[in-house]
Amino acid sequence: MLPYFALVASFFALSSAQQFGPYYSLGATSSYIVEATTTLTPSKVPSPAADRLALWPGMGTNGGGLYQSIVLAIASPESECGGTTGQWCAFASVYNGTQQSGDSVPVDANTPVTINYKYNESNESYTQKVTVNGKLISTITTSDGKAIGWGTAVECQDDACNGTSTTHTYTNTTIVLAAADSSFGGTLSVNLVTASELTSDDNITWAVESISVPEYSW
Template sequence: MRTTAIAIASLATLMRHAPATYLESTFANYFSTGPVATNSWIREANTTLVLPKTNDPQVGNLALWPGMGTSNGDLIQALAISVAADSDSAEQEEGTLVPAGPGSLVTMHYKFNDTSSKYDQTVSLNGTVVSKLSTTSGHAQGWGTAIECQETECGYVPGHKYINTKITMDVADPDYSQTLATYNATGDLTTADGGLTWTVDTIVIGATTFAAS
């Protein structure tokens, strides 16, 4: 069975619901920013993942995500996960799996709520909200995306892209672009207001292969 599923969770939730046997993760191709200046933090972040085809062969638990590390040591992270019928990944997920096909637009929106002091996390699929979660996570210190493979080698992962990425700071951080680090990924991180908001029109993540060494 070939399917891609959408899930949303914080790292704390994932750890509480993880199976007793730890599923080792391997990471590849990333676009990473942060940490922020010492007097600032990320109030809001929004991006849209254009889903690629599933990995081939569809083995392991393959996750594509944008995440934000926080001052509490947590990770705010919505995930698009490629899962096979016999995968263990459901034991780690928070909420109901939502199927999606290649070319679908998955928008991940994280926003700090001043009233609750939590990050409200919303995932939309082709413009329709499919998942919400609010977490007490401190203040976000950076934003980035990567390819993650769990459990076993995930095979070939097609290239893909994120569009309309916007990161909004609490206080302007004019030097934030200097924190950008990439591996087999491209995208121009720019600001038009002195570092209060940062945008990337398109982040292109190259294809990769997770194979036994």
């Protein structure tokens, strides 16, 4: 059986020309996620860049949604985010049948991109914040269900599925649950990535120091 997050990703790929590579997957939890933070550092954009290669840490929800702030390689970064050749485009995003996104902003290779998802109890929504060097570059707030899984994805679309993704890392990842779930760590599944130990002192806050994702060819 596919792990929860890989199952979510494969569901969204059924009706389009998408494929997925290495992943780190947690969930589903018996609780729900109230906050998740990680720093994604992409290396170089594949050369030549093709449409489209998406790197993202995402959260699947009990409402069928997918919160997914994205770092994207595309053949024409100028048209996507005002970038230039060799730059990535970064933006907050959610998918639930249709894609909604915040501002798309160019990011240089080897630049750490911090991605935060936070649950708002007052209106049962999640706010995504994408920051670079302490500056907020993209954000979006939506209500698409409570997040019950977290994972990383390497997603190719169309021409990018004929190429190779580049290495990247996730560091200082923390996932905070609404209530203790002692079985959450047992849901961990990895494919081709190398990760440090997943830890938790209270079964509420879970942490993994580093996740290294290798090159991958489809």
